[in-house]
Amino acid sequence: MSPTFFLCQRCNQPLKLSQELCAMQKEPLKAQPCASTPTKTPVSGELQARTSSRPFPDSGRTTQESACCTFTLLGEFTTLRTLNTIQNTVLETFEILSGQKDVDHPLCDECMDNLLRQLDAQLTLVESDNQKYRSFLERESLVSEEEKEATHTELLAELRALEQEEARLAQELKDIDHHCTRIAAELGAAQEESKALNQQEEQDWMDYSALKMDQLELMDQLSSVETQLAYAQRQLRHLRKTNIFSITFTISDEGPLGIINNFRLGCLPDIQVGWDEINAAWGQTALLLFSLAKIAGLQFQRYQLVPRGNHSYLKSLTGDGVLVLFSDGSHSVFLNNKFDRGMKAFLDCLQQFVEEVEKAEEECFFLPYKIHVKEGMMEDSWGSGRCYSIRTHLNTEDEWVKALKCMLTNLKLLLAWAPLRLSGAQGP
Template sequence: MSAYNTRTSFSCVNCHMKQKHKNDEGEEAPSETNLMADDQQFERFSHQYVVNAGLCDLLFNNFEVEHHLCEGCTDCSIDLIKLLILNTEHEVEDYTEYLNKLNFEQSDETLDELEAELAKLQQEEKKLEEDIGEFNEEKRTSRESIAEKEALERKRKLHEARELSKLAMNEDEISSLQLRLLNATLWLKTVQDTNVFSACFKICDEGTVGVINNFSLDHSLREINAAWGQAALLLTSLAKLIGLEFEKYRIVAYASRSHLVVLEDGQMLPLFNLNGCAFKSKDKSFDAAMVAFLELMQQLEVRIKSIDATVLMPYEIKGGVLEDKYGQSYSIRKEFNSEEGWQKALKYMLRNLQCYLCFVSVFLTEDTHK
């Protein structure tokens, strides 16, 4: 190869490829580009991205061209420039059309109308600002009102809770009082229906022996004396309830030492016995006291029949004798009497006392209801 045909080779400033030159005969001179491509083995897509980025920088004057571009990069640059020129021409046409439109619209409206519209808009803006101020003031007032209402609501709820608590306490107290009233009413009814004498004096039989308040008239001497004391107390109480004052005798109810006092001379007739067996005792004053006791029972019976003539007693009292409906007589004296007969007489005496007790209980109940 002669010196005339020698060409200086340059690398493309964009793709860094060696430029291809033709010799005088029109043949392409050997290029080192293929050798570089074979040696470096660039990746196709990555290299293309680098090339496109370089062309864009070149178009927007981000760097200066120090050497000539290769043919491929030059063709790409020309195509991009043509595309940019075409887009710019379209934009110019659009802007020109929009400018003409604006000029046409401006020619239709006078400046005075625009100023009037501007003033109107400014007034509307001012009014809107005033409305906004009023709205903000109303909003602030509403918030204060809401806060006051919430405070009042909290106070109301607190007051309501306190009142409900008081109401619950009052209801509990009322319920308690109602229960107490009901209990008191039941107790009052029980007391009204309960006869004191029936509760205090219990008279029953144990075979042929009479018993009053668990004191028998057939056992030990001490028990017999106590039974006579209970009978004396019962007869005295019944007489007081119906307003009877005994004649000839006065009862002194003194437990096991109960006795009768003769009103005429003050003599004491004992309803107790201190000498061994009560039946075998020869103390005639004891017999006299028992006969006098039957006489007082007869006075009480007369008083009861004066109140209610229909009352019938199981045994009729005649002196110191009790007589049943069959005409059988039972003397209360120990003298000229058997022990069995005496026990029957004492038992029948207690039965009459029991009848007196029932009558007075009914009499007291009716008088209480009246």
């Protein structure tokens, strides 16, 4: 037979039963149906009438401690199974299941003390309210009817004022609710707008980053272009300062023979020069005069100069045919041959160019050797004043070579004029 255990309804701790109750659980009692009842019933009137008034021995416990043991046993307790207890148990069980009564569970000492303190506090509050009510009733009994009427009227006026104030506050609350609703809507719209602005800001930052990258790339390209431009400008200034004619055509008149681009023009008895070299020198001379005339924009009037290396020639514009500037040495020095007429025609073209230069320089340009086109001679106007024929007809090699050297000297001075004319034609 298992013993019955009881738990506190508040803290769920097991309750300690008295020694006599524990002994009664262990030893069966004699059947005395009407003598005593082992359980303590609740304080309720009906339940106290149904149960025995004899409580279990509490071994000297206080009244408060004994009060917490008024409960109904619902376990196996064979020694307490009397007819009265069975009827009370069945009745209380029915009332509990039907909701007519709350289950009264046992409490431990500490929980019971806590419950009593709470009841004492509630009792104190009730007594305070009761005292207030009594004082109010005593004060009301001392007030006259006129004062009550006046007080009633004053209270009614105050009530109406409070009602009006309540209506006003209710209206303000309603307005505030509407205002809050509007503010909430505006806040939602502002949040949506803020979200859109944040997205737009992110997009703007992305666009800015892309534009910044493009800017950096363009700046790199610009820097590269500026560097190339600076290099090109330096090259241009260098080229402008460079005399392309002096580089292309090198004329030397220091020795007995005039030399152009390492080709000797003419020959002497003691200095033999092949006609291939002389023809090449005449080709370089024709090319120099042709280039100078092109820079000056000059069109020769009576002849057309055609530089073709060692087979250069002049084409007559008046019907004299072709006048060559080359020979193989088989021409006759006693006749007025085409080679002599070609050299004389070349002097005519050179004189036209000199006149063009003097016109452009306002007659401030002078050459050391004067050209006589009709006679085909070069005059040393700054020196001895002698004239040297450029033809081989009835002429010595020494005179012919001096005439050719004078002609090259004039061309050498014209090379110094060409860069000035070239820079003026091209502009800054």
